[in-house]
Amino acid sequence: MKIKKIVSMLFALTMVTGCMASFTSCGGDEEKTGSSSTASNNSSNADESKDDGNSEEKTDGNDFGGATLKVLTHRTDRIEDGSLKEVTKEFEEKYNCKVEYQGFTDYASDVSTMMSTDDYGDVLMIPDTVKVKDLGTYFEPLGTYEEMDAKYNWANQKMYDDTVYGVAIGGSIAGGLCYNKATWEEAGITTLPKTEEEFIECLEKIRDNTDAIPYYTNFKDTWALAQWTSLVNSASGNSNYTNELLAEKKDVFAEDSAHYKVFKLMYDVFSDPTLIEVDPNTTDWEGSKAAIGSGTIATMCMGSWAVTQFQEVAETNGDDPANIGYMPCPISVNGVQYAESAPDYNMGINIHSEQKDLGKLYIEWYVEDSNIAYNEGYVQTVKGSEMPEYLEAFENVELFVSDAAPEDLVGVWDQIDQESEVGFYLQDSANFKVRLCEAAFRGEGDEGFKKIADEINKKWNATRDSVLG
Amino acid sequence: MDDLLTVSGKKSKKTAKQWIQSYDGQKAITSIVFLLIPVALLILFTFVPAANMVVYSFQKRSQLGTDIEWVGLDNYKTIFSDSSYLMTFKNSIYYLIGSFIQQALALLVASVLCSRLRCKNFFKGVLFFPYLMNGVAVSLIFLNFFKNGDGVVSPQGTLNSILSVFGVEPYTWLGAETANFCLVFVSLWRYIGFDILMYIGAIQSINTDVYEAAELDGANSWQRFRYIVFPSIKSIIALQCILAVNGAISVFETPYIITGGKNGTTTFVIKTIETAFTYDKIGLASAMAMVLLSITIVVTIIQKTVFKEET
Numbered sequence: 001m002k003i004k005k006i007v008s009m010l011f012a013l014t015m016v017t018g019c020m021a022s023f024t025s026c027g028g029d030e031e032k033t034g035s036s037s038t039a040s041n042n043s044s045n046a047d048e049s050k051d052d053g054n055s056e057e058k059t060d061g062n063d064f065g066g067a068t069l070k071v072l073t074h075r076t077d078r079i080e081d082g083s084l085k086e087v088t089k090e091f092e093e094k095y096n097c098k099v100e101y102q103g104f105t106d107y108a109s110d111v112s113t114m115m116s117t118d119d120y121g122d123v124l125m126i127p128d129t130v131k132v133k134d135l136g137t138y139f140e141p142l143g144t145y146e147e148m149d150a151k152y153n154w155a156n157q158k159m160y161d162d163t164v165y166g167v168a169i170g171g172s173i174a175g176g177l178c179y180n181k182a183t184w185e186e187a188g189i190t191t192l193p194k195t196e197e198e199f200i201e202c203l204e205k206i207r208d209n210t211d212a213i214p215y216y217t218n219f220k221d222t223w224a225l226a227q228w229t230s231l232v233n234s235a236s237g238n239s240n241y242t243n244e245l246l247a248e249k250k251d252v253f254a255e256d257s258a259h260y261k262v263f264k265l266m267y268d269v270f271s272d273p274t275l276i277e278v279d280p281n282t283t284d285w286e287g288s289k290a291a292i293g294s295g296t297i298a299t300m301c302m303g304s305w306a307v308t309q310f311q312e313v314a315e316t317n318g319d320d321p322a323n324i325g326y327m328p329c330p331i332s333v334n335g336v337q338y339a340e341s342a343p344d345y346n347m348g349i350n351i352h353s354e355q356k357d358l359g360k361l362y363i364e365w366y367v368e369d370s371n372i373a374y375n376e377g378y379v380q381t382v383k384g385s386e387m388p389e390y391l392e393a394f395e396n397v398e399l400f401v402s403d404a405a406p407e408d409l410v411g412v413w414d415q416i417d418q419e420s421e422v423g424f425y426l427q428d429s430a431n432f433k434v435r436l437c438e439a440a441f442r443g444e445g446d447e448g449f450k451k452i453a454d455e456i457n458k459k460w461n462a463t464r465d466s467v468l469g
Numbered sequence: 470m471d472d473l474l475t476v477s478g479k480k481s482k483k484t485a486k487q488w489i490q491s492y493d494g495q496k497a498i499t500s501i502v503f504l505l506i507p508v509a510l511l512i513l514f515t516f517v518p519a520a521n522m523v524v525y526s527f528q529k530r531s532q533l534g535t536d537i538e539w540v541g542l543d544n545y546k547t548i549f550s551d552s553s554y555l556m557t558f559k560n561s562i563y564y565l566i567g568s569f570i571q572q573a574l575a576l577l578v579a580s581v582l583c584s585r586l587r588c589k590n591f592f593k594g595v596l597f598f599p600y601l602m603n604g605v606a607v608s609l610i611f612l613n614f615f616k617n618g619d620g621v622v623s624p625q626g627t628l629n630s631i632l633s634v635f636g637v638e639p640y641t642w643l644g645a646e647t648a649n650f651c652l653v654f655v656s657l658w659r660y661i662g663f664d665i666l667m668y669i670g671a672i673q674s675i676n677t678d679v680y681e682a683a684e685l686d687g688a689n690s691w692q693r694f695r696y697i698v699f700p701s702i703k704s705i706i707a708l709q710c711i712l713a714v715n716g717a718i719s720v721f722e723t724p725y726i727i728t729g730g731k732n733g734t735t736t737f738v739i740k741t742i743e744t745a746f747t748y749d750k751i752g753l754a755s756a757m758a759m760v761l762l763s764i765t766i767v768v769t770i771i772q773k774t775v776f777k778e779e780t
Contacts, residue, residue: 213621222729279617281643281728287622296621421748428743429730430553438732442645 064097069358072111072124074345076103087372091365097358122353123362125345126158126166139165139348140356142363152367152381154343154401166346167363170378173326173394174340175230178302178310181325183212183295192327192393194337196265199330203275206298215269216288216297219280219437222427227301228266229424229433232258235331237338239400246409246468252422252460253453259424260453261331263436266301267449270440280441293319307390308377327393341379341399412467420463422456432456525755532749544756554757557737560649560724561717567653568660568713572706575661579668580694593669597662604659608726611655615642615727648732652724659723660716664709671702704776711772715765737761 078084079101088099102121104110112129114120115138130138141163142148148155148164158166187206193199203214218224233241236258245252252259269275277283291297293314300306304326311321328339347366349359366372367381374380377388379399387395405413417424423431432452439448488494526545529538548554578596582589599607616626617639629639642651675698683693721738724730730739737757745754 211621213619216622219731220729222731277622278619278639279641279643281641281648281732282612282616282618282623282626284623291622418748423747426747428747429735429739430743434731438645 062095064095064355064358066096066098067355067358068098068100069123069355069362070100070102070121071362072102072104072107072114072121074104074107074125076105079103084372087370091362091370094365095358095361099362118350118352120350122350122355123347123359124350125169126348132158132160135160135165135348136163136351138351140351140353140359141165142167142349142360151383153341153379153383153399154346154381157343157401158346158348166348167367168343168346168381169366170373170376170381171341171343171399172379173304173328173391173399174342175227175232175234175303176301176326176328176339176394177299177330178292178306179299179325179327180212180292180295180297180323182320182323183210183298184325186210186295187298193330194332194335196261196268196331199265200268200272200275203269203299207274210295210298212296212298213277213291214275215299216283216291217270217276217280217437218283218285218288218300220283221285222429222431222434224283224285224300224302225266225431225433225437226425226427227303228262230303231262231301231329231331232424233340233402234329234338235262235333237333237336237398237400240403242413243403243405243409246412246416246464247406249461249464249468251457253457258331262329263433263453264449265331266433267436267440270437271443271445273441280437289313290317293317293321293324295319295323304391311390322389324390325393326390328397337397339394339397339399340402342401343381344378416460416463416467419467420459422460422463522755522758525752526759527756528752529750530752532746532751534751540752544753545760547753548756548760554737554740557735557740558718560734560736561720563649563653564656564717564720565714567657568717569710571657571661572664572709572713574657575664576668576706578661579665579672580698582665582669583672584690593666596665599659600662602659604722605726607655607659608723611651611658611723612727615651617641617643643728643732645732648728648734652727652734655723655727656720667705667709668702671705672698675701708772708776711768711775714768718764719761 073079073084075084080103084101088101091097092099107125108127108129111120111124112127115127115130126135126139135158139158143164145155145159145162145164148167152167154168154171155164157168158164183206184202187202187209189202189205193202206212206214238244238258241258244250245257251257253263254260270280288297288300289310290313292300292310294317307324307326310324314321314324328337331337347363349356349363353359374386374388377390379387379391379394387393405411416422417426421428421430428434432455435452436449439452442448483491489498527539527541529540529543530536582592586592614627616623617629618625625633625639626642628642629637633639640647642648679697680693683697688696719738720736721742724734724736725739725742728734730736730743738761741754741757741761744750744757
């Protein structure tokens, strides 16, 4: 009897779980239908706004007779706090039109779905799901590459057959060094270093003239060493650098390579114990954030993402956040400093739009006059325009975007990186970055560097040859 | 046991229902119900993954299990041919030597604590306390202890502060020269309490009559230790030493947190984890785990055979 009971209970249990599973899946379905209905609401809204646009007479010049321009954007935060609306008033008055913003939290996937219809606003951020060769089917051409490149940064990002379909709304810098402006000035440095020698001279000046730690290694946190890797492309000044290394089967640590230059610079700085903190083995990242704000640390190699963090900490500690500066990689190619940058979304115009002229004017206004990118701390799209305050050091630096890998080399770099256990961005204890630091701390000099560089070349080349065949 | 069997044998003609209602049946069902969950969990979370690991060690695979490729013994060949894998066992020697020192110290402290002493239990508590502490907490404490602070970003570490009272210059303890010794010290500090307790237990199990007789014969404390205590607890000491071998090859959390394996403090376990999760070579890492497992099994077999007669 009892066995039966147990068995029947087990059956009941499985039944219940089964039902639960089906219930949850029902719930899922419901949600899906829910979201699709909102999507259809959205598109019907779009219809309405478009009808409005049609009913209005279009006039020449600056008067669009109150036409409505619908803009799809990922910046829902700027819509919610009303700041986007506020800024756009200037545009609306100038051209006598109305700009209607529609925000998407999950922009790329929602808008990609909308693009299967003709209604996807007038101006929109081009989702990366649109393949480059399909740009012409969805977006209005904005000009030839030559025209656009003369005016704008990153003009080749949304381009096919020399026709440009999108303009970046702004961009960011890939790699550089954070420094405390006040401390650098106190040390008597007036111009930022452009070469490795100048950089080390600057650090020596800081050591001699101030109480600050010239460079803080953050050696205990291996990810902080990986920040040096993000300088490599900038140091090469070549948008096709990594692809060429692979295609031409060059040594990554050949003596003139950007990898060699960047890590040699790191090695040289770390080799001089007077330029870095006393005990790199027990560094404190959180503590270093506060210290660079107060100026007791002068320099750290960090991605530009760190700047906002440093500024926030400086603000809470009562230090001046404006003291946090960001300088380009102090390595020049033929006397020119380069910086790798990456654009944010590109804005394009719906090819089915009724308001193409107004759309073009809007994009122009957005990147040239609105100052939105500048106020948000982005690099501006218009060439030669003012950098955000913390990036002022990049004003005379040549910005470029790295080329995508050609089809036969897609993913190959990462595969070699991982299989060979070189790990340029990785953080294991036997990583070459860690070993370079250890050798530098032991004071092994140029020979120590050469030995590790040769080993990396050997490991890398062996794996590369087996991967590429 | 035999009785039970014959009883149930005789009554084998009982129906299932009757058997269940009987004492034996109730006992069996209760045991099964109570064991069901722990055994299921044990199988699910220990034996199945372990069996999988054996399989993985013959494969080349990533964390997500895509692109599985059978490579036979290649992973094992890599471990034994590429010196960078087995070299990490070198650091185990530090811990092994450290644990022998630890045994000696523990034995000394235990015999002191077994003599007539005030506040014995207080000292026992103090010495055992580190063993109860979380390994991460211990590691963070010692990170601050060994720190050579610059006084700018981080304050001076405890050890250097104390030494500066005696006029000693601050020293970078976790630098390449001394890092391993510091780490061994940490693990000694942490585990010695447990050894002391083991030895105290062993020493207290010696009959007090023997001591009294020895005392009457005029034996001093060293003689009592050498000729009474030591022979009585010899097997415990040997057992502890063999356990120390297992401990030394599987050191992980202390170096992982304090130095991150830098300055030549990597251990085999850290290397295994990095192989698996930094370089996404799950197959190779499984093979490394198998190597570690086999060493542990060998050591355990030695321990069992050596102590078979004595226990």
